[in-house]
Amino acid sequence: xxxxxxxxxxxxxxxxxxxxxxxxxxxxxxxxxxxxxxxxxxxxxxxxxxxxxxxxxxxxxxxxxxxxxxxxxxxxxxxxxxxxxxxxxxxxxxxxxxxxxxxxxxxxxxxxxxxxxxxxxxxxxxxxxxxxxxxxxxxxxxxxxxxxxxxxxxxxxxxxxxxxxxxxxxxxxxxxxxxxxxxxxxxxxxxxxxxxxxxxxxxxxxxxxxxxxxxxxxxxxxxxxxxxxxxxxxxxxxxxxxxxxxxxxxxxxxxxxxxxxxxxxxxxxxxxxxxxxxxxxxxxxxxxxxxxxxxxxxxxxxxxxxxxxxxxxxxxxxxxxxxxxxxxxxxxxxxxxxxxxxxxxxxxxxxxxxxxxxxxxxxxxxxxxxxxxxxxxxxxxxxxxxxxxxxxxxxxxxxxxxxxxxxxxxxxxxxxxxxxxxxxx
Amino acid sequence: xxxxxxxxxxxxxxxxxxxxxxxxxxxxxxxxxxxxxxxxxxxxxxxxxxxxxxxxxxxxxxxxxxxxxxxxxxxxxxxxxxxxxxxxxxxxxxxxxxxxxxxxxxxxxxxxxxxxxxxxxxxxxxxxxxxxxxxxxxxxxxxxxxxxxxxxxxxxxxxxxxxxxxxxxxxxxxxxxxxxxxxxxxxxxxxxxxxxxxxxxxxxxxxxxxxxxxxxxxxxxxxxxxxxxxxxxxxxxxxxxxxxxxxxxxxxxxxxxxxxxxxxxxxxxxxxxxxxxxxxxxxxxxxxxxxxxxxxxxxxxxxx
Numbered sequence: 100x101x102x103x104x105x106x107x108x109x110x111x112x113x114x115x116x117x118x119x120x121x122x123x124x125x126x127x128x129x130x131x132x133x134x135x136x137x138x139x140x141x142x143x144x145x146x147x148x149x150x151x152x153x154x155x156x157x158x159x160x161x162x163x164x165x166x167x168x169x170x171x172x173x174x175x176x177x178x179x180x181x182x183x184x185x186x187x188x189x190x191x192x193x194x195x196x197x198x199x200x201x202x203x204x205x206x207x208x209x210x211x212x213x214x215x216x217x218x219x220x221x222x223x224x225x226x227x228x229x230x231x232x233x234x235x236x237x238x239x240x241x242x243x244x245x246x247x248x249x250x251x252x253x254x255x256x257x258x259x260x261x262x263x264x265x266x267x268x269x270x271x272x273x274x275x276x277x278x279x280x281x282x283x284x285x286x287x288x289x290x291x292x293x294x295x296x297x298x299x300x301x302x303x304x305x306x307x308x309x310x311x312x313x314x315x316x317x318x319x320x321x322x323x324x325x326x327x328x329x330x331x332x333x334x335x336x337x338x339x340x341x342x343x344x345x346x347x348x349x350x351x352x353x354x355x356x357x358x359x360x361x362x363x364x365x366x367x368x369x370x371x372x373x374x375x376x377x378x379x380x381x382x383x384x385x386x387x388x389x390x391x392x393x394x395x396x397x398x399x400x401x402x403x404x405x406x407x408x409x410x411x412x413x414x415x416x417x418x419x420x421x422x423x424x425x426x427x428x429x430x431x432x433x434x435x436x437x438x439x440x441x442x443x444x445x446x447x448x449x450x451x452x453x454x455x456x457x458x459x460x461x462x463x464x465x466x467x468x469x470x471x472x473x474x475x476x477x478x479x480x481x482x483x484x485x486x487x488x489x490x491x492x493x494x495x496x497x498x499x500x501x502x503x504x505x506x507x508x509x510x511x512x513x514x515x516x517x518x519x520x521x522x523x524x
Numbered sequence: 525x526x527x528x529x530x531x532x533x534x535x536x537x538x539x540x541x542x543x544x545x546x547x548x549x550x551x552x553x554x555x556x557x558x559x560x561x562x563x564x565x566x567x568x569x570x571x572x573x574x575x576x577x578x579x580x581x582x583x584x585x586x587x588x589x590x591x592x593x594x595x596x597x598x599x600x601x602x603x604x605x606x607x608x609x610x611x612x613x614x615x616x617x618x619x620x621x622x623x624x625x626x627x628x629x630x631x632x633x634x635x636x637x638x639x640x641x642x643x644x645x646x647x648x649x650x651x652x653x654x655x656x657x658x659x660x661x662x663x664x665x666x667x668x669x670x671x672x673x674x675x676x677x678x679x680x681x682x683x684x685x686x687x688x689x690x691x692x693x694x695x696x697x698x699x700x701x702x703x704x705x706x707x708x709x710x711x712x713x714x715x716x717x718x719x720x721x722x723x724x725x726x727x728x729x730x731x732x733x734x735x736x737x738x739x740x741x742x743x744x745x746x747x748x749x750x751x752x753x754x755x756x757x758x759x760x761x762x763x764x765x766x767x768x769x770x771x772x773x774x775x776x777x778x779x780x781x782x783x784x785x786x787x788x789x790x791x792x793x794x795x796x797x798x799x800x801x802x803x804x805x806x807x808x809x810x811x812x813x814x815x816x817x818x819x820x821x822x823x824x825x826x827x828x
Contacts, residue, residue: 290753303715304535304722306632306653306689376633421610422637 104131104477104520109140111153111481115160116454117470126158128477131519135473151522153481156514159453160469161193161478163460165283165360166258166336166408167433169195169226171217173202178413178498184222186411186433186497188523191513193478194225195411195433196464199236200259206231208246215251223523224516225478227253227466229283232271238263241271248278253464256283258336259383261318263289268322272329279465281332284322286343287384288314295423297339297385301370307423312340312391315384319343323350323357334463335359337410339384341394344403351403358463360406361395363439364430368392368503378426379419379501382412399444399451405459409436413499431499435490437482438509449484456480481515488512530639530646531819533655534693539700542664546701548818549665549811552589559817562825563592569622571597572649573629578785578809579649579658583626586816592824595622614641624824627651632689645823653687659784660693662815664701666808667739670780675702680733682765683743683792684755685720686713690784691743692721699723708733709765710756730765734774741782742767742792758791768794772802780804 106128113124113136120136127135144150164187170178187195197214199205205214211228218226230247232255234240244255255271261284262268272282291310296302298309319335323346326333335347338359350357364382369389372380380386398404412429419426441452457480461469468478490507492500516524534542552559568587572580580596587594597617617625624645627635632652639646650656664674671677679698681691685707695705706725707714718726727733734740745761755761767781775781781793781802789795798805 298716300715300717300722303686303720304692306651306655306687306692376636378633378637422631423633424631 105129105147106149106151106520107141108151108153108158108479108517111156111158113158113471114449114453115471116450116458117160118472121450126471126477126479128520131477131521133471133473133475133477136471153515155483156481157449157484158479158481160457160471160475160480161516161518162191162437162456162480163194163196163464163466163468164192164409164411164433164436165196165406165460165464167195167197167411168200168413168429169197170413171201176415176498180218180221180226182496182498183411183413183433184218184224184226186431186495187224188222188516189496189513190409190433190435191437191480191482191516192224192433193480193516193518194227194466194468196227196229196253198256198258199229199231204231204236205229206234206236206242208243208250211247211250211252223518223521225518227251227464229254229256229258231255232257232262232282233267236260239267241267241274244271244275245278248275248280252280253466254281254283254334256285256336258283258285260289261285261287261322265321265325269325269328272325272331276329276331279332281334281463282322282326283334283336284319285336286315286318286322288318295381296373297370297387299370299388301373305373305376310385312342312387315340316342316346319346323347323355326350326357327353327355330356332356334406337362337365337384337408338395338404339365339387339391341391344394344398348403358406358459359404360408361399361404362408362410363432363436363443364503366392366395366443367439372503376423378421378423380503381423381426381428382430383428396443399447399455405455406463407436407440407455409433411436411497411499413497414501416500419501430502431492431495431497432502433497434495435502435504435509437513438511439504439507441511442509477517477520479515479517480513481517483512483514485510486512529823531657531823532636532639532646532648534657534660534696534700535655537696537700542661542697542700545661545815545818545822546664546668548821549661549814550669552814552817553811560589560591562821563587563590566592566623566824567595567621568592568624568626568820569595569597569617571599571625571627573599573627574650576628576649578812579628582809582812583649583658583816585813586820589813590817590820592820610638611641614638618643624820647819647823650689652689654689654692656689656693658812658816658819659690660697661819662808662812663694663741663782664697665811665815666782666804667698667703668701669811670804671738673702674698677703677738678736679703679705679739679741680708680737681705681741681743682708682730683761684713684745685709685743686715688743694741694784695724696721706733710761712754731771731774734771735776737775737779739780739782740767740775744784744786745788745791762791766792766794767797769796772797772800775802782808785809
């Protein structure tokens with residue numbers, strides 16, 4: 100067994116959107132980087148090189164999840180770097196971007212440095228810190244953004260809630276206008292704090308305070324106006340409402356450098372899941388109407404949404420089992436994201452699906468990967484496209500066990516995760 | 525409802541469920557032989573996290589009339605509402621020997637969460653804006669007493685509909701029995717789209733509706749359920765959706781007026797209208813005891 104990344108991945112169907120490749124190829128990996136893509140298997144096996152049989156798999160540039168909550172430091176009962184990165188590997192992700200809403204939050208350069216070091220010790224999957232926009236995620240005072248960038252933060256976000264102060268957000272964007280790090284916006288409106296689900300027919304029926312789609316869309320418009328004014332690259336996290344998609348289209352039509360992401364649960368599930376006070380199914384942004392689900396799927400087909408993210412947000416069983424107003428929001432997503440997203444988007448070309456999971460995410464975050472060109476890090480995701488399996492939360496590597504997909508059968512199954520030439524699954 | 529362990533809402537109830545409870549409530553009103561032995565040895569626990577006079581007393585009276593025991597849980601001194609030990613608390617209460625919990629809570633869905641952990645019967649005495657199913661039954665009893673059948677009858681529910689658990693439950697019960705139900709209020713206090721809650725018509729002009737109403741139900745303004753950004757000023761609700769002498773005159777001769785109480789006199793209903801001959805407000809309260817006897821019996825009698 101070699102650990103230094105000298106391997107030949109043989110027999111797989113290689114799809115690389117950056118090279119327009121869709122063919123059976125051998126991926127030759129030396130010293131952790133892609134050394135060649137050959138259309139035949141090496142004839143004279145080198146005993147120092149491990150041969151990995153990939154027949155039946157699609158091999159693509161490694162999938163990067165731009166939106167996970169790993170709960171370290173602060174909440175090891177929910178997740179640790181070790182359990183979260185193991186879940187990522189199992190789910191087919193070679194890298195993740197960790198949101199800063201830990202306890203304490205990742206809002207300074209030391210915290211960024213600590214997270215990177217701790218993640219390297221905890222697992223093989225690459226972990227990129229996202230730095231908070233404001234101190235303590237409180238939405239008022241700008242955090243040390245440039246220092247965090249120098250320490251390795253790949254983006255800035257107050258995810259969990261929108262940056263409360265427009266003034267802080269605007270100035271933060273101006274301060275970092277020359278840096279490549281994008282802002283990642285969680286769009287919501289504080290005047291609807293206390294809302295427990297989407298303000299729609301089910302909330303009406305249950306007598307639950309809801310947050311309407313315009314709470315997301317109006318904040319998205321605000322933030323993309325900041326992007327327009329400052330020239331910053333901007334990314335809308337977990338878009339859930341069709342109005343928000345309209346805002347994103349508008350911004351793009353004006354030349355704003357804006358992207359948006361879709362989660363598997365927003366692509367699959369509507370407010371109907373909350374019927375009967377299913378508090379475990381609470382998530383932010385809330386699951387919206389069937390029309391929104393269909394609009395989100397369509398937005399992937401028309402290219403408005405170009406990034407997929409799990410928004411992996413593990414909590415304990417007890418925290419999810421509380422009554423509506425007390426249940427924590429979010430799902431354990433890393434181990435089902437790939438399968439559930441493919442399931443929701445039947446008919447979308449494979450290279451688009453792969454780009455949305457890898458190439459486009461690497462470009463957004465400015466990180467290595469997203470390509471299998473010679474010289475690229477050998478980060479590879481292998482998938483079986485038609486090997487049906489049943490989601491069983493008791494087998495999760497993540498400590499979070501609540502997902503809307505427990506018991507579902509999916510056709511696409513992550514089969515192989517390779518980071519720097521090393522098989523990590 | 526026969527054989528039901530819990531009584532949480534009417535969201536999945538059938539016409540037969542409502543008819544059965546209404547018929548049994550009317551039996552109790554006439555007197556049932558040995559009715560005071562039906563819940564002998566059974567124990568009900570009132571858990572009123574939200575203040576209540578009439579509903580609590582009404583359930584308690586219903587329980588005692590059926591021969592059951594009633595206790596009140598001191599919600600003020602427990603850390604229960606935080607939700608951290610719901611399961612343990614429910615198991616403890618059951619182990620002590622409580623057969624039914626009658627719960628009221630300011631959060632929609634709270635009784636449903638408790639019910640998942642309670643092996644006895646969970647009876648909802650009002651949860652947030654969501655449901656007040658015993659009110660739904662007692663209003664159905666009152667309407668059936670008045671009209672016999674509700675087929676072809678028209679119930680108009682006016683006021684702060686959105687925040688009203690009474691409107692959700694009483695409207696659904698009347699609709700299940702065949703009535704047409706119209707919810708009338710300012711747009712932001714109505715369901716977002718018709719049919720409201722899956723069954724009700726929506727309207728904003730009360731005066732246009734009044735001549736067509738067989739029963740007019742006024743709702744209490746739920747000031748405690750709003751942060752101030754949703755409700756119009758009280759006078760605007762009163763002039764648009766309250767009952768005064770002029771509107772009382774515009775009702776057809778057989779029409780009745782209902783109100784779940786407690787009444788904000790002079791806001792949703794003029795003082796003189798409360799005791800008007802069309803008013804069934806006191807009868808609703810009296811019927812409440814019989815409706816709750818039927819509910820307690822359906823949940824508890826025959827269950828060990």
